[in-house]
Amino acid sequence: MAFSLMPKTTEFFDLFDMQAENLVQGSRLFLEIVNEKKFEDVSAERMHALEHKGDEINHKIVNVLNETFVTPFDREDILALAGNMDNIIDAMYLITKRLSIYKIKETTPELKQYAVLLEKSVLTLQKMVKTMRLGSKAMKETLKYCVEINRLENEGDAxxxxxxxxxxxxxxxxxxxxxxxEIYEAAESATDMCEFVANTVETILVKNN
Known part of the structure; x- marks a missing residue:
């Protein structure tokens, strides 16, 4: 099946864009929490609200998938992409919750760097997802964003x-x-999740072009 706008609805792409925007909000909240040392319970609750919103979007994608006969790409790839995107906001919530539970009072230069790196990764992911609705017309651009997310993940490892x-x-x-x-490893896992999304998108492109 060609990767195109064959389906009459663009609802899947709209939902992926919504999920990406939720991730951007999460990354900006995490940056605020780290820079301003807002490690109290209320910050974890704010992130939990975004995590809950991510779950709702993910459920909506599954529901639309169950109601749609013709999909823009394979059903298992839609599920994989939705699940991997949802895992990113889950990872952000996990880090924020750990900072609260452990009663962290001060930040570190490395955690600040992770907050910046995660925001860059998510903003790149958002651009990547936006190009997907254009299909093969934007394949080179989509792949460019995939490569950048992989590069940022390598920075996260280092x-x-x-x-x-x-x-x-x-x-x-x-x-x-x-x-x-544990906090540093949780932060690194969030950049891993971004790479998983990029890898899923690369798989979609290979299968459908």
């Missing part, structure tokens, strides 16, 4: 290693180390 190395070098408190190691 930042995790740097952060954890610095953590062990500078701290002798085992509880402090355990808390921050």
């Amino acid at each position: 930042l995790r290693d740097k952060a954890i190395t610095h953590l062990f070098e500078e701290s002798k408190d085992p509880i402090f180390i355990i808390k921050w190691k």
Whole structure:
């Protein structure tokens, strides 16, 4: 089946755009939380609201899929893309919740870098998703965004290693180390989730062009 606008409805693309916008809001909230050291419960609750909205959009995609005979690309790829996008906001909520549970009072340069990196990844993802409704006409542009998301994920890996190395070098408190190691790994997993979305989009392009 060709990757095109064969279906009479663009509802899937509209919903993917909605999910991407929700991710942008989540990344900006996370950046605000980290920069302003808002690690209290209310911040986790704000992120939870966005996580809940992501779940609702994901459920809507599944419902539309069940009601649609002709889809813009394979059903399993629609489910994979929807699920992987939803996992990103889940990861953001997990980090925010950990910061609250662990009673973190101060931020770190590495966490600030992760907040910036995650926002860049999500903004690139949003651009990538917007091009998908254009199909093969925008394939090169779509792939360009996929490559950029993969590059940013590699930055996330390197930042995790740097952060954890610095953590062990500078701290002798085992509880402090355990808390921050988990936070850094959770932050890195959020960039992983962005890469999973990019990989899913690349698979869609290969299968349908």
